[in-house]
Amino acid sequence: MAAAGTCFLPGVSSPLFRREPPQLHGKLNPARTQSMSPRFAMSVDRVPATLVAAEKGNTVELKREEGGAEEIDKRWEEKEEKQRRSGWKEYLEQATDLIVGDGGPPRWFSPLECGSRLDNSPLMLFLPGIDGLGLGLISHHQKLGRIFDLWCLHIPVADRTSFTDLVKLVETTVRSEYQRSPNRPIYLVGESLGGCLALAVAARNGDIDLVLILANPASSFSKSQLQLLIPLLEALPDSFSPALPSILSLTAGDPLRMVLDNFVKGLPLQNTARELIEDFTTFSSSLPVLADILPKETLLWKLKMFKSASDYANSRLYAIKAQTLILCSGNDQLLPSQQEGKKLYKLLPNCQLREFDDSGHFLLLQEGSIDLVTILKGASYYRRGKYLDYVSDFIPPTPYEAKEVIQSNSLITAVTSAVMLSTLEDGTIVKGLAGIPSEGPVLFVGYHMLLGLELVPLVSRILLERDILVRGIAHPMIFRKEKNGRLPEVSSFDTFRIMGAVPVAPSNLFKLLSSKSHVLLYPGGMREALHRKGEEYKLFWPEQSEFVRMAARFGAKIVPFGAVGEDDLGEVVFDYDDLMKIPYFKSEIENLTKEAMPLRADASGEVANQQVHLPGILPKVPGRFYYYFGKPIETKGRKQELKDREKSQELYFEVKSEVERCIAYLKEKRESDPYRSILSRLLYQATHGFTSDIPTFEI
Structure with a gap:
């Protein structure tokens, strides 16, 4: 990592910071606003070229660095895993450098790791918690630095700026940056005390496009036993300085509890002290650093600020x-964060909630389990303009993220043991996915299995074998939910959004094809995915061609495909027609459908019956999934021809007939597959190794 010069802090020489940051994008002049003292520095490192598509904002084939795909994936995963697990260790190392000779007023700095980034990246301001150092995002700096202009607020240990003055400081910066880029959102990431600061700034600046990311906000301080530490610290003699950090640095585990118990024996603070050390002892090996970060006077000042900040934000x-x-x-031992999160979720009108049941108070430093960029991707909270654009704002998953998503669905992949067939340009059917076009735009059009069970193996295999990310056109219920509604939580579909799903809309299909993406479309939609008894492999497509002319406009290749195997996993025994005969379920279905924003309300026939319900399914001994991708249909050069309604309708029916032919072919051929049953597949793997490819029928 390139770094030069010295830290601006008096008497400190550190490789972490530089006196004057480089003038990237012409907006880093520290003298621009009174609230900005000289910031630390910005790295000049380049963005790793593992995913070139991420820099361009499109979703074409995921191009890799030189050196071989497997080698690059391994290096990238090791690098990302190292970043994720550095957490406390790196925090304490850099904190030691930062607080030596620290002085002056609060100011912004930009981490060295945050160098090259996407064009028009939004500004992200990190507002620290009780420590005030501004290093709370340290394990996220590199990933955030690729997609944000990241600034962190540093509050020196000896600083006694009041909460209201901190609000004004952040507000000045927000307003200054808003005037410079009024069409770009400003992100406020507030941790604990910083969460109150973010809420306060947002309340005072309703005219500015702000996005708040609140990690265990301290707006719940009045409900926390942590406030009982104030009288304890006030009662401590000055000779006991630096107070609680000194106590915590004595030892860890049970001996520490004994010391603390003896010290506060008989006081109502005993449980509070115990809970406090649950989080602090996570990094007990370096606890002496806390004595410098939070001496008695500073800790007492910060705890009193918690109270004023909480009151200010809540009001x-x-x-x-x-x-x-x-x-x-x-598992926050300092604040009732989970209850507070649910409270804020109900009170704030434009809000989403993500819960981490096993994490402690220092959520953003949680080793190995929390990745802020991945969370933002999954929640669809990354945008570079006033409104989210699901195509231009999409950041493709890193190999590590894709691996995590695929592994989270490994059970269905293992159980179904998918067979993939594709068709070459000369019409030859081959095993594998060699027949899938590498260059976009490509439009996959196929049959939607029961509950969409075919999605996971399909998207995973294309990504793993061809390094192609398929963007799915999905139902809007995956992206929005009424707060008091009965649909599944939006967080249930985070992995879909990480992998590039977009809401069904002509404009989104237009943008995807114009960006040369590989797009997955199911014309039958929910009517196929929630079909009735006896309707397996029956297509429910609209009468009019909805995608042909759009594909022709961009010269996209249409790849019809069939998928079978749902009837080898389960059988529908209680369907929509049965449910509608029961008044309670009928009312529930009507309410759910209305909440989910009905699609194709102006259409006729069965395809318009996109009712949201969950059929009763009787599981079977698992069979196998089969996919057959037909010969790509070329539309390039046929734009004028397919403007004609009759011509486009002919092609539409051709695609539909090809999908039905693919399904019929698979239904016939699977009968001769000796490994259709999971029992025969398990026996094969037991004798040939569990990583071996399982054979299938002869083509």
């Missing part, structure tokens, strides 16, 4: 209209 919640994402821990 202004009604004024907050900003888009908000709340991250709350279920």
Whole structure:
């Protein structure tokens, strides 16, 4: 990593910071606003070229660095895993360098790791928690630095700026940057105390496009036993300085509890002290650093600020209209964060909630389990303009993220043991996916299995074998939910959005094809995925061609495909017709469908019956999934021809007939597959190795 010069802090020489940051994009002049003292520095490192598509904002084939795909994937995963697991260790190392000779007023800095980034990247301001150092995102710096202009607020240990003055400082920066880029959102990431700061700034600046990311916000301080530490610290003699950090640095585990118990024996603070050390002892090996970060006077000042900050933020919640994402821990020993997260979720109008049941108070430093960029991708909270564009704002998953998503669905992949067939340009059917076009735009058009079970193996195999990310056109219920609604939580579909799903809309199909993406489309939609008894492999497509002329406009190749195997996993025994005969279920279905924003309401026939319900399914001994991708249909050069309604309708029926032919072919051929049953597949793997490819029928 390139770094030069010295830290601006008096008497400190550190490779972490530089006196004057480079003038990237012409907006880093520290003298621009009074609230900005000289910032630390920005790295000049380049963005790793593992995913070139990420820099361009499109979804074409995921191109890799030189050196071989497997080698690059391994290097990238090791690098990303190292970043994710550095957490506390790196925090404490850099904190030691930062606080030596620290002085002066609060100011912004930009981490060295944050160098090259996407064009028009939004500004992200990190507002720290009780420590005030501004290093709370340290394990996220590199990934955030690729897609954000990241600034972190540093509050020196000896600084005694009041909460209201901190609000004004952040507000000055927000307003200055808003005037420079009024069409670009500004992200406020607030951790603990910083969460109150973010809420306060948002309440005072409703006219600015702010996105709040709140990690265990301290707006719940009045409900926390942590406030009982204030009288304890006030009662400590000055000779006991630096107070609690000194106590915590004595030892860890049970001996520490004994010392603390003896010290506060008989006081109502005993449980509070115990809970406090649950989070602090995570990094007990370096606890002496806490004595410098939080001496008695500073800790007492910060705890009193917690109270004023909480009161200030709570009294202004009604004024907050900003888009908000709340991250709350279920094992926070300092604040009742999970309860507070649910409270804020109900009160704030434009809000989503993500819960982390096993995480403690220091959520963003949680080793190995929390990745802020991945969370933002999954929640669809990354945008570079006033409105989210699901195509231009999409950041393709890194190999590590894709691997995590695929592994989270490994059970269905293993159980179904998918067979993939494709068709070459000369019409030859081959095993594997060699017949799938490498260059986009490509439009996959096929049959939607029961509950969409075919999606996971299909997208995973194309990504693993061809390094192609398929963007799915999905139902809007995956992207929005009424707060008091009965649909599944939006967080249930985070992995879909990480992998590039977009809401069904002509404009999104237009953008995807114009960006040369590989797009997955199911004309039958929910009517196929939630079909009735006896309707397996029956297509429910609209009468009019909805995608042919769009494909022709961009010269996209249409790849019809069939998928079978749903009837080898389960059988529908209680369907929509049965449910509608029961008044309770009928009312539930009507309410769910209305909440999910009905599609094709102006259409006729069965395809318009996109009712949201869950059929009763009787499981079977698992069979196998089969996919057959037909010969790509070329539309390039046929734009004028397919403007004619009759011509486009002919091609539409040709695609539909090809999908039905692919399904019929698979239904016939699977009868001769000796490994159609999971029992025969398990026996084969037991004798040939569990990583071996399982044979299938002869083509």
